[in-house]
Amino acid sequence: MNADQRPPVLEARLEQANLLKKVVDAIKDLVQDCNFDCNDSGVALQAMDNSHVALVSMMLKAESFSPFRCDRNIALGINLTSLMKVLRCAQNEDILTLKAEDAPDVVNLVFESSESDRISEYDIKLMDIDQEHLGIPETEYAATITMPSAEFQRICRDLMALSESVAIEATKDGVKFSCSGDIGNGAVTLRSHQNVDKPELNVDIALSEPVALTFSLKYLVNFCKASGLSNSVKLCLSNEVPLLVEYTLASNSFLRFYLAPKIGDEE
Amino acid sequence: MDALSCDGPPKLIILPKDRSAGARICTLAHPRTSNPSRFLFEPEKGIYEFTKVAAPKSTYRSWLIGGRARHVKLKAGLKSTNGTRSVERSQSAASEASPSADIEHTTERPISDGYVIKNAEIMVATPIDYLFLVLTSFTTSSSAKSPSSKRLFLSADDLFERVSEKSKHFNQILGHQKSRLAMEERMQAVCVMVDAGDEKMYRLSDEKLLNELVLKGKAIVERGLPNTMEERFIRKALETPVMVLKRGEGSMSEATPSQTDTLMSESTTSESVHPQTSTTTSDSTMSVGSAATEITIPDDTAPPPIPNELYHLLRMRTALSYMISSYIPPTLASALNTLLSSPQSPIDFEPLNERLASIAKIRAEALSSRSLGDFSRKRSMYEEDDVAETRAEKKRRKEEEEEKKKAGESRGVRDLKKVDTKGMKKMSDFFGKAAAVKNK
Secondary structure, three states, X not given: OHHHHOOOOEEEEEOOHHHHHHHHHHHHOOOOEEEEEEEOOEEEEEEEOOOOOEEEEEEEEHHHOOOEEEOOOEEEEEEHHHHHHHHOOOOOOOXXXXXXXXXXXXXXXXXXXXXXXXXXXXXXXXXXXXXXXXOOOOOOOXXXXXXXXXXXXXXXXXXXXXXXXXXXXXXXXXXXXXXXOOOOEEEEEEOOEOOOOOHHHOEEEEEOOOEEEEEEHHHHHHHHHHHHHOOEEEEEEOOOOOEEEEEEOHXXXXXXXXXXXXXXXXX | OOHHHOOOOOEEEEEOOOOOOOOEEEEEEOOOOOOEEEEEEEOOOEEEEEEEEEOOOOOOOOEEEOOHHHHHHHHHHOHHHOOOOEEEEEOOOHHHOOHHHHHHHXXXXXXXXXXXXXXXXXXXXXXXXXXXXXXXXXXXXXXXXXXXXXXXXXXHHHHHHHHHHHOOOHHHHHOOHHHHHHHHHHHHHHEEEEXXXXXXXXXXXXXXHHHHHHHHHHHHHHHOOOHHHHHHHHHHHHOOOOOOOOOOHHHHHHHHHHHHHHHHHHOOOOOOOOOOOOOOOOOOOOOOXXXXXXXXXXXXXXXXXXXXXXXXXXXXXXXHHHHHHHHOOHHHHHHHHHHHHOOOOOOOOHHHHHHHHHHHHHHHHHHHHHOOXXXXXXXXXXXXXXXXXXXXXXXXXXXXXXXXXXXXXXXXXHHHHOOOOOOEOOHHHHOOEOOOOOOO
16 A cells, blocks of 8 residues: 555566575574665575574575665664565465565555466565674685585484584585484485586585684574575685585575684584 | 870770769679670769760771870860760779879870870760669579579678679779768669568569569660661651561561661760669760750651651660660560560550561562662662663663564574584684784
8 A cells, every 4th residue: 555655666576486485484493683774786684593692694686586675775674574574465376576665664465366367465574673783794714615405414414413513524425414412423424426417416616725623503403594595605714714504596696604613612 | 094004005094074083994794795895883872884986987088096186186186076075084994092192293295205096985984873784683593593583681791792703893882881871772673671680681573573674664765876886776667668677667676676786886976774763863965966966866767657756666665775775684585575565564666566567568568669679779669660670661662673583593503502612713813804904
């Protein structure tokens, strides 16, 4: 209704509601409320978890939408659980349109069924969120591992059964995920692997120097909820800096997670 | 005798003026505790107890005692305590011999020969009734075997002997005809007597003793209680709660003795019992507040709703319980207290009890009503109402907000809270705020 009276400042049409659904689903278990910063280049999101040891950074480029129009920079403070509730009302193949006015109270979501003439429309109340924004520099990582996202998810889940944290060791021989817990210990080692038939199963390790770091598995498992967004995941490691877990999306959009390594008590 | 040869620091003592040559400081059993205590015996005027007047412990004060100049100055400082008393340097140990003898020495010392007394206390000699001294003799007889039921008639000599068993200097007092007569006279006031030949035999009567105390109490009330006592035991006790006191006042009668004891030991003020007889000089009180007390009490205490009789009754009771708890041996004290609360009591405290009970009830209600939302209890009733309301409101809102927040929290977020993040640095340690560049 609001949208009818005045032309919205933001209007972003997503061919598949599924994308936003999956993104929000992956983030909502890490962050409760966050700002969606909209400007003419797209929709960006940066937020930290409650403990401030992990950070999620999402960028949905304007090219991911068709069309995308954002006349003014606006921040949409949304509770992700609420957003998820509304997004669940959309079918995966629905066309999703995000609309917001200038200085908005609500964000308007319209789902259009691709098969029938069904249109559903929802408004979500916005909130003022005071979040600090961190500047994340482009970093040359010592080790960059690209692997199937399902593989990474499986490793994390398997090792989670044994321990709370995992040591990731990248050497020229391969990458080793190892852990030890009360019941014993376990390790999964991956080597570089090229699968010509199924390139999505490739494991690629780019290494400038060996790296060994320990991370909390609970957080990694949480990141893996984004596995459905992309076939492959990129792990970037350097000593003493946060691990970057990146899911690359179509048209240069991405979903990145950063996690601080565990220092001092390596198990 | 030289003061420095004695152990213990000197004490500053204020004695009544115009002492006779026979005046002595002597050690007698304290009427309440039977502990040896110092008294001033003045053959012509009677016996004086020493009351310590001191600043509260929190204020650090000392005496500088010098020669004559200092001597005068001290006197000037004490002018408010009406009547001139000589300030004399003496000490507890020296007093046994001839305390008055060293007045001359002290006053002639130059100031350079002064002395600093660490504790700024003055011992003030205040008259005490002989009655209280002889009372101890009755307790030994009654308490040792069976309490009060089987009291024997005893001659004055026997009774005095009992006192002197405990008080080594008592015989010196007895030696003076006048004081002995005075003591016998006081005994007659509280005892049932029979004549056995040419000798009178005495037996203590609780009723008579109580009547005597009531007389004393009346005298105290007439002159007014000291300000501090008036404030603490009379006004506070009868005021309907504005500020809630720590103690429920239903227990007033039991609580009073201990309170008076503390009051005594604090010694900021004290009230000496004023006897009716000829044994004492007329100005018996030597408390800091007493001079003012006489003026202030009647008018600034009685807000209309509480009748004056109640104030009078409570003052009476306070005076009595003060006397009983300070000067009457414990065994006799309990008998007196039961007698006071019995129907045979010379004073009917019933209206007072009812009033105190109702006040206690109101206080209890006030207490329970305030304890609902407030645990600090530091606020008065007036701000209480609206402050409590706004606070409750705030609390409710906060709770609601928290609940909402919880509802907006996904399971994953909740689970992450349990993760041990020990050893993990915050993101802000790695990435600078906004666009700050960090290269690695």
